[in-house]
Amino acid sequence: xxxxxxxPGPLSVPEGAIVSLNxxxxxxxxxxxxxxxxxxxxxxxxxxxxxxxxxxxxxxxxAQVDKSSKYISLFIRDSQPSDSATYLCASFRLTGANSxxxxxxxxxxxxxx
Amino acid sequence: KAGVTQTxxxxxxxxxxxxxxxxxxxxGHRSVSWYQQTPGQGLQFLFExxxxxxxxxxxxxxxxxxxxxxxxxxxxxxxxxELGDSALYLCASSLESASGKGGxxxxxxxxxxxxx
Numbered sequence: 736x737x738x739x740x741x742x743p744g745p746l747s748v749p750e751g752a753i754v755s756l757n758x759x760x761x762x763x764x765x766x767x768x769x770x771x772x773x774x775x776x777x778x779x780x781x782x783x784x785x786x787x788x789x790x791x792x793x794x795x796x797x798a799q800v801d802k803s804s805k806y807i808s809l810f811i812r813d814s815q816p817s818d819s820a821t822y823l824c825a826s827f828r829l830t831g832a833n834s835x836x837x838x839x840x841x842x843x844x845x846x847x848x
Numbered sequence: 849k850a851g852v853t854q855t856x857x858x859x860x861x862x863x864x865x866x867x868x869x870x871x872x873x874x875x876g877h878r879s880v881s882w883y884q885q886t887p888g889q890g891l892q893f894l895f896e897x898x899x900x901x902x903x904x905x906x907x908x909x910x911x912x913x914x915x916x917x918x919x920x921x922x923x924x925x926x927x928x929x930e931l932g933d934s935a936l937y938l939c940a941s942s943l944e945s946a947s948g949k950g951g952x953x954x955x956x957x958x959x960x961x962x963x964x
Contacts, residue, residue: 741890769952778852778938778955779891823891835904836881836953840890 738762739826741839749847754811758824758839761805765826765837768800770809773821773841782822783809814846850875852956854939860962866927869959873920873941879903880922881953882914885936894937897922926961934963 741758748754756770767786771779783798785791791798799808807824823841853872861867873880881904882894893906897916914924920941926933937960940953 771955776957778940778957779953780955781952784952835893835896835906837893838883838891 737839738765738837739824739839741824741842743840744842745845746842747845747847748814750814750816752814752846754809754814754818754844754846756809756811756822756824756842756844758807759805760807760826760837762826762828762837763802763805764828767827768798768807769825769827769836770796770798770807771823771825771838773823775820779823811844814844816846816848819845852939852941852954854937854956854959856959857957858960858962860964861929862964863929863931865929866925867929867961868923868925869937869939869961871922871924871939871941871956873922873939874954877941877943877954878920879942879944880916880920881940881942882922882924883938883940884908885938885958886934891938894924929963931963934961936960 739760770783772782773779785798785800788800788802795812797810821841821843824839825836827836855870879898881896883891885891894908895914896904900916911927916922936958938955938958940955942953
């Protein structure tokens with residue numbers, strides 16, 4: 736079992752839809768949770784960053800972490816064609832020499848005008 | 849402020865050859881990590897360097913190696929290339945080591961390697 740599992744895609748939605756992207760993780764020691772966005776032919780860029788459980792909102796984006804169920808979510812409101820990209824969830828454990836960021840496989844989102 | 853720069857962007861090699869990829873991190877960033885990205889496996893961690901020392905290593909064979917120079921620039925090398933090494937190789941830098949706080953990585957655009 737991979738440490739971070741992400742819903743397979745691709746996902747296609749009409750412009751203006753609410754998008755829900757989800758991941759689960761298996762390592763209860765993970766403390767930091769991120770969402771990266773990757774446009775075609777580009778490297779991933781950090782979109783949202785949360786520590787432990789709770790919600791974090793940034794404009795049309797909301798990241799949600801539920802540590803009790805080991806569930807990570809990203810919600811996109813009023814989706815736009817410019818949101819079309821691959822979204823990767825990631826988790827991080829701060830434990831010294833073995834710390835590293837573990838990514839889900841990513842889901843490709845297409846927002847249709 | 850310049851971002852993470854990776855060279856070359858694209859390259860084609862044949863099985864058995866070796867390849868060296870280069871990464872220049874954001875100025876002031878001392879940590880450089882390397883990832884392999886494929887459609888089947890997603891982003892997989894290769895290794896991380898901090899102040900010229902390898903701090904973390906993923907589960908890749910010894911054919912994959914790297915190093916970091918005193919100016920924080922990093923190179924990774926893959927020897928005896930196999931077809932399965934075809935992938936996008938991404939370099940990421942961060943202000944602190946991933947063993948420190950955060951984990952916020954700034955990625956380059958990657959080097960796309962095709963092995964024939």
